[in-house]
Amino acid sequence: MSKSVSDIISAMNLNVLTDVYRPDEMIEKGYAGDMLSHVMAHLQTGECWFTILNSMNVIAVASLNECPLVILTEDVVLQEPVMEKAKMEEICVCNTSLDTYSACAVLQGILDTGEV
Amino acid sequence: MLRSAIRSRTSREGGCAIEPLVRQYEIRANDFTHAGEASSSMKKSLSRLGVKAEVIKRAAIAMYEAEINAVIHGHGGMAEVTVFPEKVVIVIEDHGPGIPDLDQAMVAGWSTAPDIAREMGFGAGMGLPNIKKNCDELKIDTKVGEGTKVTMEVRFT
Ligand SMILES: Nc1ncnc2c1ncn2[C@@H]1O[C@H](COP(=O)(O)OP(=O)(O)OP(=O)(O)O)[C@@H](O)[C@H]1O
Ligand SMILES: [Mg+2]
Numbered sequence: 001m002s003k004s005v006s007d008i009i010s011a012m013n014l015n016v017l018t019d020v021y022r023p024d025e026m027i028e029k030g031y032a033g034d035m036l037s038h039v040m041a042h043l044q045t046g047e048c049w050f051t052i053l054n055s056m057n058v059i060a061v062a063s064l065n066e067c068p069l070v071i072l073t074e075d076v077v078l079q080e081p082v083m084e085k086a087k088m089e090e091i092c093v094c095n096t097s098l099d100t101y102s103a104c105a106v107l108q109g110i111l112d113t114g115e116v
Numbered sequence: 117m118l119r120s121a122i123r124s125r126t127s128r129e130g131g132c133a134i135e136p137l138v139r140q141y142e143i144r145a146n147d148f149t150h151a152g153e154a155s156s157s158m159k160k161s162l163s164r165l166g167v168k169a170e171v172i173k174r175a176a177i178a179m180y181e182a183e184i185n186a187v188i189h190g191h192g193g194m195a196e197v198t199v200f201p202e203k204v205v206i207v208i209e210d211h212g213p214g215i216p217d218l219d220q221a222m223v224a225g226w227s228t229a230p231d232i233a234r235e236m237g238f239g240a241g242m243g244l245p246n247i248k249k250n251c252d253e254l255k256i257d258t259k260v261g262e263g264t265k266v267t268m269e270v271r272f273t
Contacts, residue, residue, distance in 0.1 A: 037242035040177050041249070055236040057184075060152030064159065064176045081149065089156075 001114045002026040005069050005092065008048065011110045012103070014071060014094035017078055021090040025068040030107050032100050036061050043067060048107070050100045052076050056085055063089040073100040137161070137199040143183055143208070145192030148236060154195045155180040161197075162204065167272055174250040175204050175270040181243040182208040182266045188233045189213070190264055203252075203271040211263040218258060222248065 006023035009016060032050040033039045039061055043049055048069035049062060054076050062070050070086075072078070072095040078086065086093050096103050139161070141154035159176040163169075179195070186193045190210030198205045215221045222244050229239030248254055253269035 034237055035240035035242070036237040037181060037240045037246055039237075040181065041242060041246050051237075053237045056149050057152065057236055057238075060156065060180065063156060064152070064180055065173070 001111050002028040002046070003110060003114075005048075008069065008107065008110065009094060012071075012096065012106055014096055017072075017093045017095055018083065018086045018091065020092050022068045022092065027069060027111075029111065030071075030104055032104055040065070050103055052100065054078055054082060056082050058082070059085045059089055059091055059093075062086075062091045062093075068092060069094065071096060071103060073098055073103050139197045141195040141197075143186045143193050143195055143210070145187065145190075146232075147187060147192070148233075151184055151187045152180055154183055154197075158197045158204070158206070161199065165199065167204075171270060171272055175206065175268075178247045178250040178254075178268045178270065179206045179208070181247050182206070182268065184238065185243055185266075186210040186212070186264075188229055188238060193263070202273065203269055206268045206270075207265065208268075209263065209265040214260040214262055214264055215256070215258040216260050218256060 004023060005025050005027060006020055008027055009020065026046060027048050028046040030050055031043045031047045034051050034053050036057055039049065043065045048071055049067050050071050050073055051058060052073055054072060059082060070091060070093045072093065075097045076095055078093060155176050158179055159172055162172045162175065183195060186208050190212030193208065193210030196207045220226055224245045225241040227239045227241035233239050247268060251268045252271045255267040258264040
C-alpha cells in the first residue's frame, strides 16, 4: 500500500519544518540511514528518508535523490542556513520526537493498514 | 563559494561544428556547506538537455561522491564537466595528499575520514564503491603528495 506525502505527514503527526512541496507524491516505503554514502546508494524513488543528521549535506543528498520527504527523528531541528537550502531545493523536511525505529514502525503501520 | 565558468571548445567533424558544453567549478577544502553544488548544477544542466532521469541520477551520485572526497580528503580542487552528445565526462581533480593504496581505498567500508566528517554522516567508506557502480568508465590517477584526479564517464544510452 502507498500513501501520499501529505497523508503521511498528518497520519504520523509530523512537524513540518519547511513547506510541503509535493503533497501528492506517493510514498511506498521508508529508508532509514545516517551514513550519507549508504543513503546515496540505496535511497529509491518512492521512499521517504528517516535520519538524525541535519547538516547541509542531508539536503544535497535528498535533492540528488529527489526524495519527496525527509523525516528527522528524535526532535532534530534544522539550523537556519540548512532550512534556507531545503526551501531553495524544495525539499520537504519534517521532524518527530520518535526515534528512528519507532518512527519507521509507525509508518509501516500506516502503510499496512492503509488507514490515515 | 561556487564559481562556475562556461567555455566552449569547437571541433569540426565532417564540416559540422560540435561544441561540447564545458563547465568548471571550484571545490573548496572543508567547505561542507557548498559541497554538492557542482553536482546539483550538473544535474540541472543534464535534465535541461533531456537526458534520461536514471542516467542523470547515476552521474550526479558519482560526481557528488567525488566532489565530497575532494572536499574532505583532497584539500579542495576543481571539477570539470563536459557534455557530449552521447555522454558526460566529469573530472574532479585535487592537489591533496593522494591515495597511497588505491586498491585498499576502493574496498567498501575502508575510510580515513576525520571525526568532523563522520559527525556529518560521511566516512562509511562507500563513496569510491558508489562511484565505480554508477560510472560506465572510471579512471583514478593519484600520487602521494601530489593529488588525485578522478575521471568519470557516464553514457546516455
Ligand atoms: N581525493 C582523495 N584524496 C585523498 N584520499 C582520498 C580521496 N578520495 C578518497 N580517498 C581515500 O579513500 C578512502 C575511501 O574513500 P570513500 O569515498 O570510499 O570513503 P570515505 O570518503 O572515507 O567515506 P564515504 O564516502 O562513505 O562518506 C578515504 O577514506 C580516503 O582515505
Ligand atoms: Mg567519500
